Amino acid sequence: MSEGPAKLKKISIAQGLHMALDEAMAADENVIALGEDVGDEQGGGVFKITAGLSTKYGKHRIRATPISEQAIIGAAVGAAIAGLRPVAEIMLMNFVTVAMDQIVNHAAKLRFMSGGQTHVPLVIRTTTGVGVGFGGQHSDMLEAWFAHVPGLRVVMASNPADAYGLLASAIEDDDPVIMIENILSYGIQGPAPEPGYRVPLGKAAIAREGSDVTVIAYGKAVLDALAVAEQLAGEGVSVEVVDLRTIAPFDEATVLASVAKTGRAVIVHEAVKAYGTGAEISSRIHEELFDQLKAPVGRVGGSFSPVPFSKPLETAWIHSQEQVADAIRATLQRKGE
């Protein structure tokens, strides 16, 4: 990470999320959290992100809900309009499918449809990820849907400091933000952020500088990109890694500047490749840098099928670091002009 602190103390992504929520609730009594099992009477949440908070701030601010995602998001939207700053949790991302109306028709549109009279300072936290062995209905990455909806922002962190800084910024933001987490990333360790560290929404980070090719990624895929960059450095290839952090609307300035420099780009995400966020990023790069590009922008993403259960299939479904390396090499094989 180019930004962020470099303290010696390390924390996990899960701890970073907990810290951000805890500090936000301490700083502003309008910050509340709601979701299934989030209270301490329920063991502090399935992934323990909210553990201890209902005891510390009260059950009126940490509200364990029934299994009613429409009511969860709807209540969060209403509370936000009335001046609270709700952090709503959808236990797993596939369950947003029962709450899309509240997110898309309401949270995203109320500011516009009211001509700016109301707005929805809402954060929706949700988690997912391929590799847990959950199978077809608990593993999807659906960020592309939200990216397509004006009025929403979508963020995803690749390290603990960013998890802390992104969630804090999302809670302070006056518009709805979808924060996607990855079950397999909760344990990832990294430097603890300085208190007050913020990751500005809409700003990408250069996770590694390079000159030959730009790899654009977010979330867990950033770690793959960094690993491959390290490996290819050995082959004499200099890879620049852009960590989007805000998936949408994405930081075009940073992405285009990097690709203008390298002339080559590969986008990596865990979501199904077809019609994924990589398509928009690829299109924008081609549209803006057509003459500078030495090769077509490459895309690496999930297979075109539901996520399979059987371990070998699940492993084959998601991108491998080899695939990322191959996509990079493919762009380098092009002569360019």
Next chain:
Amino acid sequence: MSEGPAKLKKISIAQGLHMALDEAMAADENVIALGEDVGDEQGGGVFKITAGLSTKYGKHRIRATPISEQAIIGAAVGAAIAGLRPVAEIMLMNFVTVAMDQIVNHAAKLRFMSGGQTHVPLVIRTTTGVGVGFGGQHSDMLEAWFAHVPGLRVVMASNPADAYGLLASAIEDDDPVIMIENILSYGIQGPAPEPGYRVPLGKAAIAREGSDVTVIAYGKAVLDALAVAEQLAGEGVSVEVVDLRTIAPFDEATVLASVAKTGRAVIVHEAVKAYGTGAEISSRIHEELFDQLKAPVGRVGGSFSPVPFSKPLETAWIHSQEQVADAIRATLQRKGE
């Protein structure tokens, strides 16, 4: 249209849809239809597509439902697994937001998750469109969401014969198909299809042949493309128009062949441009034809905001034929190699 009949008799898109449904129900007693107000006791549906059918085939086959979209799609999924061929209607496309779980987690995935033991021969008809004056919650084009979901097919017709032929093919298909209609297109007149005419799923049509640039569109946007093609012909520009008909998975062979020939492409759709289906099509073209392209692929789509109510704003929100013409000219201004 290159394919399809050329009879003198003309019908509307609404009539084409009605004909296809009527004939399918006559031919196969397993075909049923369900949705809000679809019965004759309810006046035969808000847009009258099902008018007369409950009287003709019985209320057990044309089921007027409560306002319960999850139950509508869920019942259709279950009936499909058990051997029926349901045609479910979601009155307006924005209301799919309450039924996404049934469509995405179930209809799209059951064949795969059951290892092929069950499958879901389901058609979901829905309508929408910018220009009716419905405002932010009744006008959205959300096809990009479904295109991103393996297991689903998405189709949209630009003329009555295709409306008939696509719906008939969708009903006969063994997998879930989302058929998007446009309120403003129901009245569009065109040649009546021969009985039995079918539009194969996954096959695009060359709506107009040309040599300088390819315009890829679907639904109402095809008419804009054809009008602009006619206009530019006057300026000596030869525009080829590809009518996708199946939006996803789209007919890459036809699209790539056309662009390989013209070297230039513009994609037009009514949906919000950002992260829309045009991004995937554009990316695929760049990936496959990078060296042959004389200019970056252009995209024309809806503005990045909810659909506004006020007439002048609504009109400005959606693409104009001028914008399409300008996008085409922009690709022509490029020197290319």
Next chain:
Amino acid sequence: MSDEPDRDTLIEIYRRTVLINRTDERFRSLLMGGKLAIVYYPVRGQEVLSAAMMTALRPDDYLITTYRGVHDQLAKGLPSKLLWAECAGRVTGTCKGKGGPMHITHPETGVMVTTGVVGSGLPIANGLALASQNKGDGRVTVVCFGDGAANIGAFHEAMNMAQLWKLPVIFLCQNNLYGEHTAFAAHTATASIVDRAQGYGMKGVKTDGNDPVAMYRTARQAVDRARAGEGPTLIEAMTFRMLGHLFGADFSYVPAELTAKGIAEDPVPRFRQQLLDMQVPEADLVAIETKVETEIDEAVEFALASDFPDASEIGIDVYGVERAA
């Protein structure tokens, strides 16, 4: 205070009833005359229940309603000028013309959300009430919806959550016997929507929404309960949608006898007669009616004379701050 509306309260309810009734009438005449071209959902026949409900509220209480919401919005106090300008898509409207009739919003008078999606207002109402509960601001939230909306999932989830958290919210089901073109018995498997209240441990009351006294009493009691922290109430206010689902829409599917009965029991003239029977001088009623007509005349004139929003408004209010990139 008493649950029974006193004479002044009834007169105030009548004023709101007339305002709704004449506004609805005016919308339809402008649409008929081609002076306005919008999708309009008539409220004819549902005037009294709204007027009585909102009269039982404080001005700062919250309201959430639907596409069929002109009666609720006006009864809550939303200024006619702003309503008309919004419906005409003018920049002087509540939402700068960007929302339109289906999304009328005016926080100053407590009109927080108008939704076009059936049932979606209920969960949002819980959120407004939750905010009031946490802040202790004593506000009550009323959410209006129809009989058809009681069959959608959001209704169910919202009812259970509201009771679980004892939220200060009132669920006002305006049962006008139809959901779009579908008759009540064809969409609901039970005789009354209130039959569902006990499944949530919630207080449910079925009342004649066309009777201003009964409706006010029911509303008053629900408001007092909510304000006292005793939790939500489901009110099923019986009424009749005297016109088509939307202006110009098919009405053939409604049995003639039902329409005839609806016209015979038209709540507006009935209410007027009731006041005359109470010895309210007709002159007072005429004065109210004249004042309302003037208010509407001015509002329509203001609206139609106003400018349309500039196209640049498309890029405004999407986010609070300009989006990155």
Next chain:
Amino acid sequence: MSDEPDRDTLIEIYRRTVLINRTDERFRSLLMGGKLAIVYYPVRGQEVLSAAMMTALRPDDYLITTYRGVHDQLAKGLPSKLLWAECAGRVTGTCKGKGGPMHITHPETGVMVTTGVVGSGLPIANGLALASQNKGDGRVTVVCFGDGAANIGAFHEAMNMAQLWKLPVIFLCQNNLYGEHTAFAAHTATASIVDRAQGYGMKGVKTDGNDPVAMYRTARQAVDRARAGEGPTLIEAMTFRMLGHLFGADFSYVPAELTAKGIAEDPVPRFRQQLLDMQVPEADLVAIETKVETEIDEAVEFALASDFPDASEIGIDVYGVERAA
């Protein structure tokens, strides 16, 4: 036929109870021993209600269940080998290993859908029942779900539609007192899920799911009603989830006295004693228990000896015919 289970029926219910009980036990021991590494949702404590319900069905009747569905699937007759192979992700499993424990499907034994999404099975069950109604095939559909699922929108929409159309479907709510980590009273605003039946004009029955006789009687009556075309039934079968939400999960949030009570009332030994009291020779029961253990031994061996699916399976079963392009 009579609603009371005769001796042979009770013995058959016991056989299925033991099969479920030992299978659950075996899953946990293999997970504990690291021989299997999957997400597993224990059914310990809920054996009897499933065994009794499914014994009241015809083999060709339909079942829809959830992630916590091993008891329902086995009781419905799904072969142990196929279940184990699927849960181990092997190509010999019901779904070639592509679905896994959360998506067990086996139409041959009527196991039509296993869903991982809370509440989503209910609307789909209506569709199966609708197909039976239109075809007149006399099948009955049973859909299993939990107490927590009764608070999600899909439950509400499905209940109303099922009663409206008098569908041959049985809604079996397995009330095990917890939804994941949340206790019943913390997620539901009423004392019983059956309180909701009347809101749909539906027959609702609350029964002790851990009592084989009571459960069978309730199931039998619901099945007969459905088969006779008299419509759906909501059954609330009371039970207790004796273990964590999933294998290895936190259980600390469950009060000790509740756990103690659950163990004291463990339905499986109780049922065994009941049969002995009926003078069923213990040897018969031991024979059943031994046969079950052998069946499981063979199934586990078969599963673990089977191959994993080939990676090419990712591209198969996405569509029935290869997708265009």
